[in-house]
Amino acid sequence: MTAELHTLTGAYAVDAVPEEEAAAFKRHLRGCPACRQEVRELREAAARLGAALATPPPPRLREATLAEVARTRQWPPLVAVARRGGPAKTRIALWGAAAAAVGALVFSLVTTSTDPGADPAQQQLASVNAVLTAPDASTVKEGAERGTTTVVTSRSEGKIVVLAGDLPPLAPGKAYQVWLIGASGVHSAGLLAPDGPHRTRPVLVDLPGGIDRVGITAEPAGGSPAPTVPAVVMVDLV
Structure with a gap:
């Protein structure tokens, strides 16, 4: 069971684990520092991706919300509740109906504006989430004095x-x-782009057949067609 739980780090990091499995994995985390570290790193990566895609609300949001409130029929007064609790409870009920209508509209607009098909960056975020939450997602971490590298592989997603x-x-x-x-x-997966003093942006690439290792080398700034120096990091895939 413990070996199976180790494979849930990616899905747990993005809250994609069923409630029963999430409870079991949470108990597993108490005694597994490696999984705690992986979950922390994956959540940080997901947060950075989300922050990179964050945009201000569309200009039409306020006007559309107010228009929807104006034309949404409110619930009639709850007479029985008013007798027992006075006007305050009636106002709460009416505000609840209005809030529900507004919430539904805001959710619709936000969902539309964050559709993964909207732009390449959002498509990449959706693809990263698909890899992290894939049923066959396999996570391997290499930690040493030369930093920490985490590799998440999904053969079903091919990434x-x-x-x-x-x-x-x-x-x-x-x-x-x-x-x-x-x-x-040996296939180049691209260059690591800085994303802070001690971290880089996640690299998402297609996974060719027959790949069993991931290496990182220090190359000229523009990259090389093949490695020119020994690897700084080498991760064996499972």
């Missing part, structure tokens, strides 16, 4: 997410490059 933090500082003109390595060869 892989790489999260890296606290990597050694780079010399001027250098950048960290991610590589997918296996029987099919």
